[in-house]
Each structure stands twice: as structure tokens, then as C-alpha cells.
Amino acid sequence: MSLLVVKALCKRFGGLQAVGNVSFTVAAGSIKALIGPNGAGKTTLFNLIFGALPPDSGQVWFDGKQTDGWKPHQVAAAGMARTFQHIRLFPKMTAWENIAVGRHVHSRSGFLASMLGLPWTRREQRAVREKALDIMRFLGVEDRADVEATSLAYGQQRIIELGRALACEPKLLLLDEPAAGLNMRETSEMAKLIARIRDTGVTVLLVEHDMTLVMNISDEVLVLSYGEKIADDKPLAIQKHPEVIKVYLGEDDA
Amino acid sequence: MARRRNLPIVVLALAVIAVHLASAAAGKPQYLTQLTMAGYYSLVIVGLTLLMGYTGQISLGHAGFFAIGGYTSGLLTTYNLQGGGAFLSLLRATGLLIAGKDLYGGDLLVMRPWAACLIALAVTVGIAYLVGKPVLKLRGHYLAMATLGFGTIVYKVVLGSSLVGAADGISDIPAFPLFAGLAVTGKSALRVQNYYLAWGLVLGAMALLTNLIHSRVGRALRAIHGAEDAANAMGVDTARYKLHMFVLSAALAALGGVFLTHYNGGIGPSEASIMKSVRYVAIVAVGGMANLWGALIMGVLLNFLSLRGSFGSYDDAVFGLILLAIMLFAPDGLLRVEMVRRLPGLGRLRGRAP
Known part of the structure; x- marks a missing residue:
């Protein structure tokens, strides 16, 4: 098919x-x-x-x-998810946060819920972080989670970008x-x-x-x-x- | 994580109380008046920080939103509806209007402040939506110029229309009664209460906005700033997010405008001037762009000094100079998160790995 x-x-x-x-x-x-x-x-x-x-x-x-x-x-x-020929990571965001953006379509907290920090958005927040860390473990870069993504070595940046796309499942x-x-x-x-x-x-x-x-x-x-x-x-x-x-x-x- | 995030809010609340006690002890209660006003301006600044620093969308028209809020509420609470008509009696039946006497003893029929406030916010949100929708498709200089154009229009409209007092603005705007005897008013008897009211609003806004920054939406906004095409490819509806952030920041500006207008009992065209917009942008820049707390601290400090008259007649020039100097020598702002991280013992706080 x-x-x-x-x-x-x-x-x-x-x-x-x-x-x-x-x-x-x-x-x-x-x-x-x-x-x-x-x-x-x-x-x-x-x-x-x-x-x-x-x-x-x-x-x-x-x-x-x-x-x-x-x-x-x-x-x-x-x-569908993609990576870019010239790496397009989000600067001033850590590696795990970059990957967490990939969870966007699988989470739903909007402006209001996020501002109020409702219990379900906090739960969703934790689940997103866990998922991002899972992906980093799958890729073997879990120790880089809290490093600013654009300061990583080039090869690792490619891996993080791949992880971000994988986070979209x-x-x-x-x-x-x-x-x-x-x-x-x-x-x-x-x-x-x-x-x-x-x-x-x-x-x-x-x-x-x-x-x-x-x-x-x-x-x-x-x-x-x-x-x-x-x-x-x-x-x-x-x-x-x-x-x-x-x-x-x-x-x-x- | 959540507790660590709440710590600055608690510190700010304690600082607000400490400043009140200090001013009372020093016998300078008048400082609270300027701090109240600075608090309302801070609402504009923190909203603009989210729009500029985090989402990466500049606006040189935020004084316009502040003024639309203030002017709308000011006009509705002073414009005499005395007369008649079916629509008016309908309005009257809803309890939205209040009757009174004007300075010369004539009958006065105006809108109740809470209704005027809600209408002012709704009007601002509507205008921000209509302006933001086409304008946010632009980037960089083009967005700056388009928002500058919007700000210029608002300024020229309030300056030119006699309905809102032209160059004199609107005066004799009534107090805004809230609850239990508390009212937004410049009367010195309610000075302390108003100080706490203003800073309560700032605290609330800071709590909501810090939550927002660290949420799914906050990450999407920062992603838009960093690489818009990549954010879009990750499923972020970038146009919608930019528009929502623009409208939210405009609503915060309008809220500041409404409260400050009732506090001052008047509003003039200078609130809508381009120099005010430039001032807000300068404060966001000097605070560190993507630094909500830096912007708040610099905003209060600079607005307080400005309102005290410390800059004399060079007021606007000072803010121009600040903007120039920041762009040349410290484009990341004076108060940077990295600086806090570098303080001994605090490095671990943000979890910066080696």
C-alpha cells in the first residue's frame, strides 16, 4: 500500500x-x-x-x-514530519525543549489553559517532557537534554533535529x-x-x-x-x- | 519545577509590601502614586516582552492599544447620553448606565465604569485582531513600519477629534468603583489601596505569563522566534499563534490604559504618541528582550524616574538614548538570564550542563 x-x-x-x-x-x-x-x-x-x-x-x-x-x-x-538540509533548530532553547516542540500536534494546551496552569495542562506538560527524554534515550543523547541545542556539536544537532521530527510520531x-x-x-x-x-x-x-x-x-x-x-x-x-x-x-x- | 517558578512571584509580592512599608517609614507616601502608575505601564511592557522577546514580533504601536483602552473607557464614562431614544432606554434598562450631575448641576447620563472597561477591552481586542491579521504576515523592518503606521493613525485620530478633546484629551473621568469601597482613583485617601491594586494586577499578569512561557504555547512562540518555517513544519499554526500573542499583548496594554486613565482621572494624546511606543520598546530591550523579569524591573525603574521628573525635559531623549546605547553595546539587554546563572551557587538553578 x-x-x-x-x-x-x-x-x-x-x-x-x-x-x-x-x-x-x-x-x-x-x-x-x-x-x-x-x-x-x-x-x-x-x-x-x-x-x-x-x-x-x-x-x-x-x-x-x-x-x-x-x-x-x-x-x-x-x-508527516521533516528535517532540513541546513539544520533549523530553535536557538535559545534546550535540546529537550526543541524535541518537545515536536509534540505540538499531540498535545492541546492552548493560551488560556497554559496561562492558568490547569492540572491537566501540568500533567500534559510532564508527559511531553517524559516523551522528549524517551526520544533522547532512543537516540543515545539523553545526557544533552538541558544543553542549548544550537551549542551542540554539528553531528548532535542533526540527531536532535531528527529527534524533533520523531517526536511528531x-x-x-x-x-x-x-x-x-x-x-x-x-x-x-x-x-x-x-x-x-x-x-x-x-x-x-x-x-x-x-x-x-x-x-x-x-x-x-x-x-x-x-x-x-x-x-x-x-x-x-x-x-x-x-x-x-x-x-x-x-x-x-x- | 512549578515551585521554583513561583519563587520570583513570591519575591515580587514581598518587595511590593516592603516598598510600601519603606515609603511609609520614610514619610514619602507620594512615591506610591508614581509606583502605581509605573505598575500600570508595566502591564504594557510585560505583554510587549512576550510579543517581542519571546515571539520575535516587534510592535511600534503599543502606545496605540494603551490609548484605545484608556480613551474608550474615558469617553464612555464621561460622554453624556442624556437625551432619549429607544436604544438609550433599552441601555438604561440593562443597568449599564448611571445618572449624575455635571460640574454645573446639569443632568448627566454616562456608562458605568465596569461596563466601559469591558467595552474598552473588547474594542481593543477587536482592533488588534483586525490590524494584526494582515500586518503579522510581515517580518522585521516591514512589521516595525506597519505597526508604526498604526500607532501614528491612533495618535493623529485622538489628537484631531474633538469628541475626545483633541489636544486637551479627556478630563474629569470618574473613579472606577470595584468592590468593598475600593475604587480606581487618584484620591490620596485610597493611595495605598490603589498601589496594592495596581501591583496585584501586575502580579497576576506575571503569574499568568510565566506559566505561559514554560508551556506548550510558550515553546511554540519561542520556536516561531527562532525558526518560523521549522515551527510551522512541527505543526505550529504560526500565523494563528502570532496573532493570538499580538492580541493578548494589546489586551494587556489596554488594561493598563483603562486603569491608569481612571486612576489619573484623565488621558491625553501623549499616551498615544510614537515616543511612548518607542519607550516601551526601549524598556523591553534594556530588560533583556526575552526576559520578563528584566523588563519588569527596568520598566518600573525607568518609568518611576520618568514620572518623578528625574529626566526633566529630556524625558523622551533619555529613552531614545537608552535604545541607541542598548542596540550598540548590549543588544541582549542589561539584565540577562545568563548573568543570574553565572552567580555563584545559582548556576545549577537553570540546569546548564557543562
């Missing part, structure tokens, strides 16, 4: 075709990777799926609902270059972590440049070039795909 269905999605920026007529599906419980050279439209495609950008045409179906045209917070409430997790800026050891740990997340039942769609990571953990790989889909297949088949090889290695200058 497909958790995400993208149909003929198009987005132009002025004269530039950023995403042109891209269609694909992501099966529930799988990891799908989105690869392609710089400027291929990967992040734009992410933004279209998440509602951060409105598509010019085409449809996005998530979990049986047509979500194109929705705002990001509505998409998030429907069960998403059905679909969108990871935009989760291994960017990580060293080899951190990259392989990130790969294991993503596989572990998939094993908890979360479907993953990721953009990544690190081919070892992509080929090791993905069930399917989608290749974009100049905004268009050129291949969508199993990792092994992708590695032999003539079009993909051409895009990545360049054509013979013959």
Missing part, C-alpha cells in the same frame, strides 16, 4: 523548471531515497510535498488524503540530507539509525548525496535530473541504469 502518492507534480520558478511532471509512490514501511545532481529539484520536491511551497499543478496524496495546497502545519497534523518522515556534514563514522551511525526508525514502523523518504548510505538502506531509489524523473527502481537496478550513470558520470565527449 502506498502511503504517499505524487502525481504529475510541477513547479516553475520564473523560467526555470524546478520540478517537471514528477510522479512516484512511497510504500508504507519502506525507505525511499531521492537522489540527483545539485539543482535537480530534490529539496523543491520536498517543499511541495510538505506544503512549504504550492505546486503549479499535480497532486499529492498522503495517507488517503489529498494534501496539495495544505499548509505545513496541516500536513504535520496529518502525520510521524507516519512519513522526510529527511533532507541527513548525513550532510557528518564524517564517515557519523554517517554510518545515521544510516543505522534511519533503518532502526523504519523498523519502528515509520516510512522514510530521504534526500541524500552519500551513495553508500542510499544504496545500503533504501528499498527504492528515485533519480531526478533537471527536475524530471529519470529512474525509479531498486538500488541495484539504479546502479546499472544507463541514464543514471550518464547523469552522474557525464556523457562521453564523443
Whole structure:
């Protein structure tokens, strides 16, 4: 069953075709990777799926609902979470508070209840903190809970951002270059972590440049070039795909 | 955690009592008058601190909301409805109106202060909503300019309309009776009671707002400040949260405006002036932006000195200078949470790990 269905999605920026007529599906419980050279439209495609950008045409179906045209917070409430290519942690907030923001859609204290500090909001508050700490334990960073998130080492910031997305308890997790800026050891740990997340039942769609990571953990790989889909297949088949090889290695200058 | 958060509230309550006793012992009860007024201005400042320091949305129009509150309540409690009409008799039947005599013995029919106060708050909330909805889509300088425009409009309207006394403002605004003989009035017989009333309101506001900061909503507001797109992606309806915070801070400003207007028995256009808005922003900045207690302390200190006339005719210039100096030399404000954390023995309080 497909958790995400993208149909003929198009987005132009002025004269530039950023995403042109891209269609694909992501099966529930799988990891799908989105690869392609710089400027291929990967992040734009992410933004279209998440509602951060409105598509010019085409449809996005998530979990049986047509979500194109929705705002990001509505998409998030429907069960999608994301990380960013350039880490977007909340400064001046501790690591656990950053992760606690991810609990937003699963808690309900509003302005009035929060100001009055009603018993049920205090209970909810404690539950949110416990959940955030649970996630930090799952990620192995529980000792960083009270540190200001943006003062952490780069690799740990990536982990906290991932934790924040996990706190949403998403059905679909969108990871935009989760291994960017990580060293080899951190990259392989990130790969294991993503596989572990998939094993908890979360479907993953990721953009990544690190081919070892992509080929090791993905069930399917989608290749974009100049905004268009050129291949969508199993990792092994992708590695032999003539079009993909051409895009990545360049054509013979013959 | 909750108990630790209540500690500053208790300290503030004790400080309020201590200041009263000290002023009585020193034979300077008149200080309480300026502290009462400073308390009402503090309501504007703590609300603005949440909007600017925590949510990251600047407003150069908060004197406008203060004035809308004060002017609405002032106008309704002084405007003579004597005359007739079916609507008026209906109003009269609801008990919202009160009859009296004016200075020259003529019949006077005006609105009761509590009704006027509620209407003033409702009007401010409505205006804040209508202004905030489109304006909060703007960011940074653009938001600053748009709110400045709003503040200018309010100032020019109250300055230009004879209905609210134009340049003279509204005077002879009646006391605002609350309960058990307590009334918001500048009469020296009720000076101490009014001091405690004002600071009771400030204490209440501080208790509510400190709760808010450490809640789900507070985290969402701080997240909007830090990375709005990421907050939105985490499910925070950023437009709605910004608007609610804007309206809440406007309502607090209006509350301060209503009470101060009845306390002073009048209000003038200077309360709506841009310089007042700049003053509020300067105080939030000097208090440390995202520092509710810093803003409160600096607000009381600076407003008290200003009301005592310590800055003479350079009053507005002093606040301009403060803003300039803070932005140049201490953009994080004078009173910073980090400073408290660095004090020996207090480092553990906020749990700053090494």
C-alpha cells in the first residue's frame, strides 16, 4: 500500500523548471531515497510535498488524503514530519525543549489553559517532557537534554533535529540530507539509525548525496535530473541504469 | 519545577509590601502614586516582552492599544447620553448606565465604569485582531513600519477629534468603583489601596505569563522566534499563534490604559504618541528582550524616574538614548538570564550542563 502518492507534480520558478511532471509512490514501511545532481529539484520536491511551497499543478496524496495546497502545519497534523538540509533548530532553547516542540500536534494546551496552569495542562506538560527524554534515550543523547541545542556539536544537532521530527510520531518522515556534514563514522551511525526508525514502523523518504548510505538502506531509489524523473527502481537496478550513470558520470565527449 | 517558578512571584509580592512599608517609614507616601502608575505601564511592557522577546514580533504601536483602552473607557464614562431614544432606554434598562450631575448641576447620563472597561477591552481586542491579521504576515523592518503606521493613525485620530478633546484629551473621568469601597482613583485617601491594586494586577499578569512561557504555547512562540518555517513544519499554526500573542499583548496594554486613565482621572494624546511606543520598546530591550523579569524591573525603574521628573525635559531623549546605547553595546539587554546563572551557587538553578 502506498502511503504517499505524487502525481504529475510541477513547479516553475520564473523560467526555470524546478520540478517537471514528477510522479512516484512511497510504500508504507519502506525507505525511499531521492537522489540527483545539485539543482535537480530534490529539496523543491520536498517543499511541495510538505506544503512549504504550492505546486503549479499535480497532486499529492498522503495517507488517503489529498494534501496539495495544505499548509505545513496541516500536513504535520496529518502525520508527516521533516528535517532540513541546513539544520533549523530553535536557538535559545534546550535540546529537550526543541524535541518537545515536536509534540505540538499531540498535545492541546492552548493560551488560556497554559496561562492558568490547569492540572491537566501540568500533567500534559510532564508527559511531553517524559516523551522528549524517551526520544533522547532512543537516540543515545539523553545526557544533552538541558544543553542549548544550537551549542551542540554539528553531528548532535542533526540527531536532535531528527529527534524533533520523531517526536511528531510521524507516519512519513522526510529527511533532507541527513548525513550532510557528518564524517564517515557519523554517517554510518545515521544510516543505522534511519533503518532502526523504519523498523519502528515509520516510512522514510530521504534526500541524500552519500551513495553508500542510499544504496545500503533504501528499498527504492528515485533519480531526478533537471527536475524530471529519470529512474525509479531498486538500488541495484539504479546502479546499472544507463541514464543514471550518464547523469552522474557525464556523457562521453564523443 | 512549578515551585521554583513561583519563587520570583513570591519575591515580587514581598518587595511590593516592603516598598510600601519603606515609603511609609520614610514619610514619602507620594512615591506610591508614581509606583502605581509605573505598575500600570508595566502591564504594557510585560505583554510587549512576550510579543517581542519571546515571539520575535516587534510592535511600534503599543502606545496605540494603551490609548484605545484608556480613551474608550474615558469617553464612555464621561460622554453624556442624556437625551432619549429607544436604544438609550433599552441601555438604561440593562443597568449599564448611571445618572449624575455635571460640574454645573446639569443632568448627566454616562456608562458605568465596569461596563466601559469591558467595552474598552473588547474594542481593543477587536482592533488588534483586525490590524494584526494582515500586518503579522510581515517580518522585521516591514512589521516595525506597519505597526508604526498604526500607532501614528491612533495618535493623529485622538489628537484631531474633538469628541475626545483633541489636544486637551479627556478630563474629569470618574473613579472606577470595584468592590468593598475600593475604587480606581487618584484620591490620596485610597493611595495605598490603589498601589496594592495596581501591583496585584501586575502580579497576576506575571503569574499568568510565566506559566505561559514554560508551556506548550510558550515553546511554540519561542520556536516561531527562532525558526518560523521549522515551527510551522512541527505543526505550529504560526500565523494563528502570532496573532493570538499580538492580541493578548494589546489586551494587556489596554488594561493598563483603562486603569491608569481612571486612576489619573484623565488621558491625553501623549499616551498615544510614537515616543511612548518607542519607550516601551526601549524598556523591553534594556530588560533583556526575552526576559520578563528584566523588563519588569527596568520598566518600573525607568518609568518611576520618568514620572518623578528625574529626566526633566529630556524625558523622551533619555529613552531614545537608552535604545541607541542598548542596540550598540548590549543588544541582549542589561539584565540577562545568563548573568543570574553565572552567580555563584545559582548556576545549577537553570540546569546548564557543562
